[in-house]
Amino acid sequence: MSLLSIRNMDVSIGQYAVLHGLTLDVPEGGVFVLLGRNGAGKTTTLRSIMGLWDRPAGSVTFRGEDISSLHTSDIARKGIAFVPENMGIFGGLTVAENMVLATANGKFDPARLKRVYALFPALEQFWNKQAWSLSGGQKQMLAVARAIIEPRDLILIDEPTKGLAPTIIHGMGEAFKDISQSTTILLVEQNFAFAKSLGRDMAVIDDGQVVHTGSMADFAADTALQDRLLSLSMEEGA
Amino acid sequence: MNRTMNRTLSVKIIALTVWGLLLFSPFLFQDVRQVEVAARIAVFIVLVASYDLLIGYTGIVSFAHTMFFGFGAYGVAIALKQIGPGWGAWTLGTLSGVAVSIVVAILIGLLSLRVKAIFFAMITLAAASVALVLASQLSQFTGGEDGMIYSAPDLLKPSTKLLTDAEGDVLRIFDVRMNGKIAAYYFVFITCALMFWAMLRIVGSPLGTVLKAIRENEGRAEGIGYRVVAYRTAVFVIAATTAALAGAVYATWLRYTGPDTTLSFAIMIDILLMVVIGGMGTMWGAVIGATLMVLAQYYLRDLMEVASRATEAIPLLPELLSPDRWLLWLGIIFILLVYFFPAGIAGTIIRGRTK
Numbered sequence: 001m002s003l004l005s006i007r008n009m010d011v012s013i014g015q016y017a018v019l020h021g022l023t024l025d026v027p028e029g030g031v032f033v034l035l036g037r038n039g040a041g042k043t044t045t046l047r048s049i050m051g052l053w054d055r056p057a058g059s060v061t062f063r064g065e066d067i068s069s070l071h072t073s074d075i076a077r078k079g080i081a082f083v084p085e086n087m088g089i090f091g092g093l094t095v096a097e098n099m100v101l102a103t104a105n106g107k108f109d110p111a112r113l114k115r116v117y118a119l120f121p122a123l124e125q126f127w128n129k130q131a132w133s134l135s136g137g138q139k140q141m142l143a144v145a146r147a148i149i150e151p152r153d154l155i156l157i158d159e160p161t162k163g164l165a166p167t168i169i170h171g172m173g174e175a176f177k178d179i180s181q182s183t184t185i186l187l188v189e190q191n192f193a194f195a196k197s198l199g200r201d202m203a204v205i206d207d208g209q210v211v212h213t214g215s216m217a218d219f220a221a222d223t224a225l226q227d228r229l230l231s232l233s234m235e236e237g238a
Numbered sequence: 239m240n241r242t243m244n245r246t247l248s249v250k251i252i253a254l255t256v257w258g259l260l261l262f263s264p265f266l267f268q269d270v271r272q273v274e275v276a277a278r279i280a281v282f283i284v285l286v287a288s289y290d291l292l293i294g295y296t297g298i299v300s301f302a303h304t305m306f307f308g309f310g311a312y313g314v315a316i317a318l319k320q321i322g323p324g325w326g327a328w329t330l331g332t333l334s335g336v337a338v339s340i341v342v343a344i345l346i347g348l349l350s351l352r353v354k355a356i357f358f359a360m361i362t363l364a365a366a367s368v369a370l371v372l373a374s375q376l377s378q379f380t381g382g383e384d385g386m387i388y389s390a391p392d393l394l395k396p397s398t399k400l401l402t403d404a405e406g407d408v409l410r411i412f413d414v415r416m417n418g419k420i421a422a423y424y425f426v427f428i429t430c431a432l433m434f435w436a437m438l439r440i441v442g443s444p445l446g447t448v449l450k451a452i453r454e455n456e457g458r459a460e461g462i463g464y465r466v467v468a469y470r471t472a473v474f475v476i477a478a479t480t481a482a483l484a485g486a487v488y489a490t491w492l493r494y495t496g497p498d499t500t501l502s503f504a505i506m507i508d509i510l511l512m513v514v515i516g517g518m519g520t521m522w523g524a525v526i527g528a529t530l531m532v533l534a535q536y537y538l539r540d541l542m543e544v545a546s547r548a549t550e551a552i553p554l555l556p557e558l559l560s561p562d563r564w565l566l567w568l569g570i571i572f573i574l575l576v577y578f579f580p581a582g583i584a585g586t587i588i589r590g591r592t593k
Contacts, residue, residue, distance in 0.1 A: 092454050101459075106447075
């Protein structure tokens with residue numbers, strides 16, 4: 001059974017139909033990468049899973065339970081964390097306060113906090129600093145750290161490398177590998193090199209529908225298929 | 239970071255100094271009016287701090303805060319008037335005021351906290367207007383426009399001898415009579431200090447962090463698992479309960495309750511000004527804002543009279559400094575405060591001046 005299943009999802013934003021009949025299965029474990037051109041519907045898919053659009057048609061099941069009618073906060077409490085493209089941190093709060101918000105009862109599990117510090121040492125250094133004053137990379141670290149400070153079954157991450165320096169991207173990739181040992185990651189990424197280094201399974205979305213699914217290794221080896229499905233994004237992100 | 243901590247510490251020291259002065263004010267300022275001012279400051283610190291929970295910490299704009307203040311005050315006033323001056327009546331009146339506040343806050347919260355901030359503000363304004371009209375119209379219960387005069391429980395009556403000397407006269411300590419008046423003052427002080435401490439605990443807890451997160455971005459707070467409407471309703475209820483308790487305490491101190499002392503929009507505006515002067519989202523700022531505003535309300539006229547007399551020889555100035563123009567000067571002071579302390583006094587000190 002898939003960890004997450006989306007069936008026939010239709011989402012319209014205003015008068016524009018963004019997703020039509022999108023069907024996707026995300027297996028448990030590892031990194032599942034969603035690829036696609038700009039405007040294909042990748043971010044909308046993640047936001048729909050989190051219930052951030054009003055009543056999309058179709059169904060979303062998580063561990064066999066239909067979560068499509070649940071409130072966003074209830075979906076988050078099911079064990080799904082969302083790291084949006086804009087990172088979703090609270091700039092007016094300190095790093096510590098941002099992290100406390102992501103805990104279940106306002107207290108840190110020491111082992112998990114130690115792991116966060118090990119993955120993102122900068123956060124320990126700037127623990128009491130206002131989040132707005134962090135660099136872009138540090139903000140992204142905080143956003144991901146917040147997603148893993150409590151046990152989660154699934155983390156949705158939207159374009160984490162956007163605007164980051166290559167050295168930070170490398171560090172982020174290592175962190176994702178570590179996190180994916182214990183948690184499934186559904187990653188939306190335009191940077192194909194980064195996605196290729198992490199993904200176990202993948203899907204390509206085009207025009208609001210899944211047009212290809214398979215293993216990342218097979219897809220990475222098939223340059224003709226990449227060219228056909230991702231020609232625009234390959235040029236931008238590779 | 240150290241600079242921020244030092245600045246925060248200096249604000250705390252200022253606020254704690256105010257609390258210290260309030261603690262000893264019956265001994266430091268033995269004039270009746272000065273003790274009256276001290277009691278009003280203590281009550282308004284709580285009222286302003288509870289309002290700051292809404293507007294400063296959670297970003298909820300409400301105009302119904304004086305309505306809850308009034309519920310508490312009228313609860314005590316009606317109970318003491320109808321049942322008689324005892325602690326049983328006082329407790330019943332306080333609990334009734336708090337219960338009504340909780341019910342009304344839940345109703346307003348659940349029905350309207352989902353709507354946009356401006357609509358919520360309008361709904362609270364309408365509710366506060368209804369409460370004000372009801373207090374005036376239901377004169378057989380509330381005393382109407384004239385309000386109600388009643389007796390406090392025996393312990394708090396000025397004629398009560400709290401401590402006596404060998405001859406049975408009221409004992410004096412540092413020349414202060416140990417009678418029911420001082421008991422009433424410390425009743426106000428202790429209850430207000432406890433409520434302020436409770437609010438400090440709330441904003442320092444994980445709940446306080448959630449409230450700040452909601453103020454900053456509701457959608458993000460939802461996205462990490464917080465039911466924003468539930469939290470906003472909860473904080474609205476907490477603020478309403480605190481305001482009702484402050485109203486009950488103030489009614490006990492004044493032994494008079496009327497629309498002008500509890501429900502009026504003038505008080506609501508005072509609370510707003512106090513929050514802005516102290517600094518939104520800083521509990522300690524409530525102490526500074528309430529203290530400065532109450533002092534200005536009581537002493538600015540006196541100060542201007544002195545200034546007007548001192549400048550008699552200078553043309554035009556005595557006219558400008560006439561005590562009758564105190565509201566104009568209060569407005570000018572407020573504008574200057576907002577200009578020089580854009581985040582309020584406590585807020586600007588803590589965050590540092592940014593140009």
